[in-house]
Amino acid sequence: MTKLTARSYDEFLKSFRLEVPEHFNFAYDVLDTIAKDDPRRKAIIHVGPDGVRREYDFDWLARSSARLANALAERGVRKGDRIMLILFRRIEFWVTMMALHRLGAVAIPSPHLLTVKDIAYRVQAGHVRGCICEDSVAHTVHEAREQCSDFDLLIQCGPGQMLPGWQHFDHICATAADSFPRPADYAGGNDPLLIFFSSGTTGNPKMVEHRHTYAIGHYITGTYWHNLEPGDVHLTVADTGWGKAVWGKMYGQWMAGATVFVYDFRGKFDPAALLSVMAHEGVTTFCAPPTVYRFLIRQDLSKYDLSKLRYCTTAGELLNTSVFDDWKKATGLSIREGYGQTETTLQIATFSFMEPKPGSIGKPVPGWDIVLLDHDGNPCSTGEEGEICVRLRDDAPVIGLFNEYVDEPEKTAAAKCNGFYHTGDKAWMDEDGYFWFLGRVDDLIKSSGYRIGPFEVESALISHPAVVEAAVTGVPDPVRGQAVKATIVLSHDVEGTPELAKELQNHVKKVTAPYKYPRIIEFVDELPKTISGKIKRAEIRKRDLQAAD
Incomplete structure (x- = not known):
C-alpha cells in the first residue's frame, strides 16, 4: 500500500482504504515478500543487556523463523496449537512469533513476572501445548508444569542450566532446514493468530483471541x-x-x-x-x-x-x-x-x-465507527460523557477487533451486543471532534451530582514535583454520595504531612476544575497493581470499604 499524504483529518478519513489480502498471513505475505524483494533491508537493530549491538536483516529473520518452524513441526507442533512465550526483548521473540505464524500455531506472549500459580492458570485455561521461555524463568515454568497435563513442549533460551525434559532453542534450530514453504492448509485470514491474557484489575484475566487479520490492522x-x-x-x-x-x-x-x-x-x-x-x-x-x-x-x-x-x-x-x-x-x-x-x-x-x-x-x-453511548444506549451529544463503543456491521468487519474471549461466550456476548462493541471506557467529545478519555466506567466517581474521571485528577496530582504516582477513587460520603480520594506515592525525599496534603489539594484546584480536588489524601509506599502495571483501583476501593465497616 502507498502512504497517503493527507492535508487534513477529513481528507484522510475520506481517502483511506485498508486492503486486506485474502487469507492474509503476515509471515508469508509480509516477511517473506520483503526477504525476497529486499533481503538486506534491516528488520531489527538490537542492543542487548550486555551493550552489544547487532543488526538483523529480513533474509536472516525469514530463514531463522523457518528453521524454528521446522524444528517445532518435527516436535509435533501443528496448526491451532497454543504456545506460550515468556521472553525478554531478545531476538528469539521475533523469530518465535514469525515461526508460529508460519505453522498456524497460536502465540501467547506472556510477561516474565508470572508466578507458578499464574502460569498454571494460563496453561490450564488456555489448553497450552508448550512454552518457549527465558532460562531465568524456566524453574517457574517447570514447577507449574507439575499441575498441567499435555504441557509437554518446553524450550529454553539463554545459557542457564537445562532442566530435565527441556530442550534448548539453539540446539533444536541448529540442524533444521531454513526454508518453510507455505502449506496448502496454512492459517490466515480469520484463523486464530494469537491470544493475550488481559490484565484485568478484578478477577482472572480473560483470553483475548485475535485473528490473522489483526496484524494488518x-x-x-x-x-x-x-x-x-x-x-x-x-x-x-x-x-x-x-x-x-x-x-x-x-x-x-x-x-x-x-x-x-x-x-x-x-x-x-x-x-x-x-x-x-x-x-x-x-x-x-x-x-x-x-x-x-x-x-x-x-x-x-x-x-x-x-x-x-x-x-x-x-x-x-x-x-x-x-x-x-x-x-x-x-x-x-x-x-x-x-x-x-x-x-x-x-x-x-x-x-x-x-x-x-x-x-x-x-x-x-x-474503519472504526466510534460512538459514545449513554447508560441507556443512546448516542451522546457534544460535551456529554459516554462509553466508547464501536459500531459493528456484518458487511464490513472491523479489522483489528478481537474475535472472542476464549471459552467465555457470555463475556463475549456482553462486550459485543446490540450492534456495538462496548469498550468499558468513558470519554467525551468536544466541538472539534476530539475525544477526551475519562477512565473505566467502573472507576468514575459520582460526587455531589458531578461525574469525575480519575485520570484527570491523577494527571493534576502527578504534575506536582513531590508526587511520583497517584490513584484516585471514590469513597462513600453521606452528603456527596462519594468523595474523591487520592492515594499517593511521594518522591523518596518527601515526607507526607498534613501541610503537603493541603498543598496538593490546592494544586489540583488550580490545574483542573476545583470541584474535582481530592478531599481525602492517603500517602502510601506503593500502589496495588496488576503484573502489567495497571493500578488496581478496585482493590483500593475494597480496602477503604472494609476500613469503614
Whole structure:
C-alpha cells in the first residue's frame, strides 16, 4: 500500500482504504515478500543487556523463523496449537512469533513476572501445548508444569542450566532446514493468530483471541500514527509480554518500511541510559507511555543529541499537559496520543495532519465507527460523557477487533451486543471532534451530582514535583454520595504531612476544575497493581470499604 499524504483529518478519513489480502498471513505475505524483494533491508537493530549491538536483516529473520518452524513441526507442533512465550526483548521473540505464524500455531506472549500459580492458570485455561521461555524463568515454568497435563513442549533460551525434559532453542534450530514453504492448509485470514491474557484489575484475566487479520490492522499504527517512512528507526518502549509490543515492535513498523530498534534492558528502568542509546542509534520515531516521558524530562535533555528524532507518540494512560509542554520545549516535538485496548488495534489517535490537543486522545481511526453511548444506549451529544463503543456491521468487519474471549461466550456476548462493541471506557467529545478519555466506567466517581474521571485528577496530582504516582477513587460520603480520594506515592525525599496534603489539594484546584480536588489524601509506599502495571483501583476501593465497616 502507498502512504497517503493527507492535508487534513477529513481528507484522510475520506481517502483511506485498508486492503486486506485474502487469507492474509503476515509471515508469508509480509516477511517473506520483503526477504525476497529486499533481503538486506534491516528488520531489527538490537542492543542487548550486555551493550552489544547487532543488526538483523529480513533474509536472516525469514530463514531463522523457518528453521524454528521446522524444528517445532518435527516436535509435533501443528496448526491451532497454543504456545506460550515468556521472553525478554531478545531476538528469539521475533523469530518465535514469525515461526508460529508460519505453522498456524497460536502465540501467547506472556510477561516474565508470572508466578507458578499464574502460569498454571494460563496453561490450564488456555489448553497450552508448550512454552518457549527465558532460562531465568524456566524453574517457574517447570514447577507449574507439575499441575498441567499435555504441557509437554518446553524450550529454553539463554545459557542457564537445562532442566530435565527441556530442550534448548539453539540446539533444536541448529540442524533444521531454513526454508518453510507455505502449506496448502496454512492459517490466515480469520484463523486464530494469537491470544493475550488481559490484565484485568478484578478477577482472572480473560483470553483475548485475535485473528490473522489483526496484524494488518496495525498498518495504520505504524504508517500513520507513528508516521513512519521507509528508513526510519523506530523505538517503542514496551515489554514483549504485552500487546503494546506487537503494536510498536513488529507488524505496522515493517509494513511502513521502518527498522525496529530494540533496547533489551533488564531490571530497573534507567532514563539516562535510554536517552543515551536513543541518541547513539539515531532513533527517528519514538513511542512510550506518559510515565516514561515523565522520567525523561527530569533529565538534562541538552546533554543528548536527539537531532534525528522527528516524531513522538504515547498511549496507555493520560498524558499530563505539563509533560507535553516540557517535552516540546526541550525537543521541539509534540507528543501525539492514541487509544486502543488489548481487544483492538488503534481506535482513536492524533495524526500528523491534526493539531494535537494535550490530554486528548484524538479522533477515530478509519474503519472504526466510534460512538459514545449513554447508560441507556443512546448516542451522546457534544460535551456529554459516554462509553466508547464501536459500531459493528456484518458487511464490513472491523479489522483489528478481537474475535472472542476464549471459552467465555457470555463475556463475549456482553462486550459485543446490540450492534456495538462496548469498550468499558468513558470519554467525551468536544466541538472539534476530539475525544477526551475519562477512565473505566467502573472507576468514575459520582460526587455531589458531578461525574469525575480519575485520570484527570491523577494527571493534576502527578504534575506536582513531590508526587511520583497517584490513584484516585471514590469513597462513600453521606452528603456527596462519594468523595474523591487520592492515594499517593511521594518522591523518596518527601515526607507526607498534613501541610503537603493541603498543598496538593490546592494544586489540583488550580490545574483542573476545583470541584474535582481530592478531599481525602492517603500517602502510601506503593500502589496495588496488576503484573502489567495497571493500578488496581478496585482493590483500593475494597480496602477503604472494609476500613469503614
